[in-house]
Amino acid sequence: MLVTALLSGLVLGGTYALVAMGLTLQYGIARIMNLAYGEMIISAAFLAYVLYADAGINPVVGLLIAAPAGFLLGYVVYGVMMRPLVARAKDKASLEIDSILATFGLLFVIQGVLLVIFGANFTSYNYLNVAVDVFGTNIAANRLLALVMALVLGGGLYMLLTRTLWGTALRAVAVAPASAPLVGINVDKAARMAFALGGALAAAGGVVISMYQTFTATSGVVFTMKALIVVIMGGVGNILGALSAGLILGLVETFVATYIDPGLTLAATYGIFLAILLWRPAGLFGRASR
Amino acid sequence: MTDLLTISGLTRRFGGLTAVDAVSFSVNRGEVVALLGPNGSGKTTVLNMISGHLPPSGGTIALSDEMISGLSPNRIALKGVARTFQLVRGLPSLTVAENVIASLAFGHRKLWGAAARTEALARLEEVGLAHRADQSAQDLTYIDQKRMELARALAAEPELLLLDEWLAGLNPTELRTGIELIQSLKGRGITVLLVEHVMDAVRALCDRCVVMNAGRKIADGPTEKALSHPDVVTAYLGGGHA
Amino acid sequence: MKSVLSLQVALFVVIVAALAFLPVFASPYGLTLMIGMLGYVTLATAWALFSGPTRYVSLATVAFFGIGAYTVAVFSESMAYPLLLLVSAAIGLLVASVVGFATLRLAGVYFVIFTFGLAELIRQLVTWYEVNMTGTLGRYIFLPVTPEGIYWQLLGLAAITFAISWGVGRSRIGLALKVIGDDEVVAAHCGINVARVKLALFAVSSTIITLVGAIQAPRWTYVEPVIAFNPTVSFLTLIMALLGGANRLTGPLLGAVPLFLLFEWLSANFPNHYSIILGLLFIAIVFILPRGVLAFAEENWKRWRRHEVKTVPGVAE
Numbered sequence: 001m002l003v004t005a006l007l008s009g010l011v012l013g014g015t016y017a018l019v020a021m022g023l024t025l026q027y028g029i030a031r032i033m034n035l036a037y038g039e040m041i042i043s044a045a046f047l048a049y050v051l052y053a054d055a056g057i058n059p060v061v062g063l064l065i066a067a068p069a070g071f072l073l074g075y076v077v078y079g080v081m082m083r084p085l086v087a088r089a090k091d092k093a094s095l096e097i098d099s100i101l102a103t104f105g106l107l108f109v110i111q112g113v114l115l116v117i118f119g120a121n122f123t124s125y126n127y128l129n130v131a132v133d134v135f136g137t138n139i140a141a142n143r144l145l146a147l148v149m150a151l152v153l154g155g156g157l158y159m160l161l162t163r164t165l166w167g168t169a170l171r172a173v174a175v176a177p178a179s180a181p182l183v184g185i186n187v188d189k190a191a192r193m194a195f196a197l198g199g200a201l202a203a204a205g206g207v208v209i210s211m212y213q214t215f216t217a218t219s220g221v222v223f224t225m226k227a228l229i230v231v232i233m234g235g236v237g238n239i240l241g242a243l244s245a246g247l248i249l250g251l252v253e254t255f256v257a258t259y260i261d262p263g264l265t266l267a268a269t270y271g272i273f274l275a276i277l278l279w280r281p282a283g284l285f286g287r288a289s290r
Numbered sequence: 291m292t293d294l295l296t297i298s299g300l301t302r303r304f305g306g307l308t309a310v311d312a313v314s315f316s317v318n319r320g321e322v323v324a325l326l327g328p329n330g331s332g333k334t335t336v337l338n339m340i341s342g343h344l345p346p347s348g349g350t351i352a353l354s355d356e357m358i359s360g361l362s363p364n365r366i367a368l369k370g371v372a373r374t375f376q377l378v379r380g381l382p383s384l385t386v387a388e389n390v391i392a393s394l395a396f397g398h399r400k401l402w403g404a405a406a407r408t409e410a411l412a413r414l415e416e417v418g419l420a421h422r423a424d425q426s427a428q429d430l431t432y433i434d435q436k437r438m439e440l441a442r443a444l445a446a447e448p449e450l451l452l453l454d455e456w457l458a459g460l461n462p463t464e465l466r467t468g469i470e471l472i473q474s475l476k477g478r479g480i481t482v483l484l485v486e487h488v489m490d491a492v493r494a495l496c497d498r499c500v501v502m503n504a505g506r507k508i509a510d511g512p513t514e515k516a517l518s519h520p521d522v523v524t525a526y527l528g529g530g531h532a
Numbered sequence: 533m534k535s536v537l538s539l540q541v542a543l544f545v546v547i548v549a550a551l552a553f554l555p556v557f558a559s560p561y562g563l564t565l566m567i568g569m570l571g572y573v574t575l576a577t578a579w580a581l582f583s584g585p586t587r588y589v590s591l592a593t594v595a596f597f598g599i600g601a602y603t604v605a606v607f608s609e610s611m612a613y614p615l616l617l618l619v620s621a622a623i624g625l626l627v628a629s630v631v632g633f634a635t636l637r638l639a640g641v642y643f644v645i646f647t648f649g650l651a652e653l654i655r656q657l658v659t660w661y662e663v664n665m666t667g668t669l670g671r672y673i674f675l676p677v678t679p680e681g682i683y684w685q686l687l688g689l690a691a692i693t694f695a696i697s698w699g700v701g702r703s704r705i706g707l708a709l710k711v712i713g714d715d716e717v718v719a720a721h722c723g724i725n726v727a728r729v730k731l732a733l734f735a736v737s738s739t740i741i742t743l744v745g746a747i748q749a750p751r752w753t754y755v756e757p758v759i760a761f762n763p764t765v766s767f768l769t770l771i772m773a774l775l776g777g778a779n780r781l782t783g784p785l786l787g788a789v790p791l792f793l794l795f796e797w798l799s800a801n802f803p804n805h806y807s808i809i810l811g812l813l814f815i816a817i818v819f820i821l822p823r824g825v826l827a828f829a830e831e832n833w834k835r836w837r838r839h840e841v842k843t844v845p846g847v848a849e
Binding site: 027033081084085092093096097098100101102104105106107108109110111112113115116221225228232261263264266267270271273274277278281 | 587589634635637638639640641642644645646648649650652653656657659660663664763767774804805806807808809810811812813814815816817818819822
Binding site: 341342343362363364367368372373375379381382383384388391392393395396397398402442446 | 704707708710711713714715717718719720721722723724725726779
């Protein structure tokens with residue numbers, strides 16, 4: 001039971017970490033709190049479902065379609081919706097409120113479109129739904145694959161951000177948006193890239209989630225909230241923080257569901273979240289800034 | 291003369307950095323004192339701690355024998371401390387008059403209605419801004435915003451006025467008016483502690499200077515004497531000139 | 533000045549009195565519509581009371597609305613009706629005080645998300661409690677309250693909310709809220725007890741919202757957490773207040789009436805496209821009317837007037 005819970009928790013946590021990395025890029029670098037983030041995830045989940053159920057394309061290949069599509073969506077959304085808001089914002093606070101309201105709008109639009117196309121039913125598909133023996137307990141192969149995909153993608157992103165000049169430029173914008181232009185970084189371009197990259201990660205996360213979970217057109221909000229919890233827990237813009245916080249959240253959820261009461265999982269999630277907002281708004285690993 | 295403001299051992303740390311390191315000085319009632327020092331020497335941090343914007347990490351601040359260190363800014367304001375900010379902070383959604391009424395209504399005078407309006411106009415007249423009373427504060431030029439901020443601080447009828455580079459960025463004519471304005475405060479018994487880089491203004495206005503460098507006090511005395519102190523010359527011009 | 537004021541007060545009294553006679557003429561459907569509309573007018577006005585001047589975008593509306601509705605549902609059989617309302621208001625006030633006290637340090641995105649999370653947390657906890665402790669998810673409300681009674685109560689609450697909002701707007705505390713909305717640091721340095729002002733207004737606003745939920749609860753006859761804590765209530769309230777202009781007394785009213793009718797019509801005719809249109813409206817408001825219809829109209833009126841003055845020969849500068 002313990003090993004099962006641990007493994008399930010890791011799978012869930014890996015997914016959360018992957019998803020949260022995208023949001024932390026969007027909020028940390030592009031400075032946009034994208035409340036439609038979960039809807040982007042769910043759209044990709046539906047895309048994977050359609051590809052698999054209707055065209056017989058397996059989700060691993062589906063990922064290669066969904067991630068670039070997510071990148072493109074992020075790129076366009078930033079260019080069309082967010083840039084005008086950034087350009088007219090007088091200060092950080094007014095940009096925050098504007099972007100929250102605009103992405104709220106986007107949330108409802110995407111959710112509405114999904115509802116019209118797919119209805120409000122629970123959706124799932126069977127891919128690699130065979131038991132695999134790991135450390136003496138059975139776990140579905142699709143879950144294991146989801147974990148591997150999350151780790152590979154997350155690790156790849158981490159390398160991209162820390163080992164390449166391009167990634168360093170993005171991180172520079174996250175740390176010091178005002179001084180980045182002084183060293184020749186185009187902040188606007190960096191912000192758009194980060195937002196697009198976040199879209200790609202949301203899409204990747206959506207495909208991974210679709211492999212082992214049921215989802216509905218309206219479950220985006222829950223993923224946005226969970227990604228937010230992880231982002232804030234890990235510290236905004238902190239990739240490694242998001243990774244660890246994602247794993248922690250996945251484990252906590254699984255353990256609450258296994259040992260306390262499945263009905264309290266979401267309550268536990270929100271409880272952790274509210275507690276962190278109040279006591280450690282800079283994140284578990286972050287230092288209070290100024 | 292008696293001390294209005296007494297600061298002793300005042301310290302502020304940000305993480306590993308000690309921005310203000312055991313600074314002690316006092317300001318007599320009715321004095322105009324300059325707090326000087328190179329950029330980053332901790333002057334604004336000292337002002338922020340006096341006004342309650344930042345809690346001190348150590349040391350004490352007393353206003354006429356009453357401890358105010360660590361109190362919230364609104365309580366310190368009610369005890370008679372008013373200030374302007376280094377980067378001017380207007381209230382953009384209010385009119386110019388309302389900006390001044392804000393400190394009349396909630397300061398120790400609690401003026402409201404017609405009385406507050408009359409008083410606000412009088413304060414604006416003082417800084418030469420009465421003709422803009424009903425404009426939106428966000429439409430003011432930078433200089434006028436500074437004037438408005440001073441009117442707001444004066445409206446609180448403070449015992450101690452903290453000015454954070456209030457004269458910075460003024461042109462020569464405005465500077466002269468500005469200096470005269472501050473000079474006129476002296477006659478009204480307002481004690482002023484100002485952070486300033488405009489040396490002519492400091493010489494014209496201040497009875498005394500407290501000079502800081504790298505968080506420490508390095509000189510304290512009558513203006514000319516303090517400014518010619520060897521440590522001060524070194525701090526401003528660099529070690530090679532000493 | 534004095535005469536304008538008494539004229540305004542007289543007009544307000546006449547309008548409220550006229551509205552009080554409406555149930556005599558209205559059809560049952562008309563009455564239902566009016567109840568819903570009054571509910572949202574009150575919600576939006578109460579929301580704007582705190583969030584308008586301070587710019588703290590709260591999504592906790594449904595948390596308090598739901599608390600009101602659920603309290604009535606839980607105690608409907610054990611208490612007299614007026615007492616029910618009192619108890620709901622008291623619980624709403626208590627929760628608002630605790631939440632307000634805890635969230636005073638949060639601003640911007642964090643406040644928005646916290647309030648949203650709060651509504652979800654309360655819903656999850658109520659659901660869990662109902663399933664595990666009482667064994668039922670839903671509750672029936674049988675109260676001897678007629679639709680007319682609900683209508684009159686809501687009208688009274690709406691009138692009181694307007695009066696409070698009007699009074700706050702003209703008082704010191706109204707100015708304090710605006711100063712806080714502009715710059716909390718300056719507010720504190722002006723001598724304003726920022727925490728206390730925010731807490732007081734949040735509590736008043738939340739208590740009114742709780743009462744809206746409590747008064748409307750008997751309309752449902754059956755309540756479960758998903759109904760009482762439906763987050764759409766928060767979103768609609770927010771968008772109504774923003775559309776009209778959250779910084780003006782009549783702004784939320786002007787936003788609530790047309791949007792309520794629009795959404796009523798949409799959910800009857802295009803139930804599937806409801807969410808898309810809601811979303812597009814959000815985006816349109818942010819891009820076209822960021823400060824609300826009233827401010828927009830006023831600016832254009834001024835511009836038009838200025839234009840007119842300039843075209844008169846000899847007046848142009």
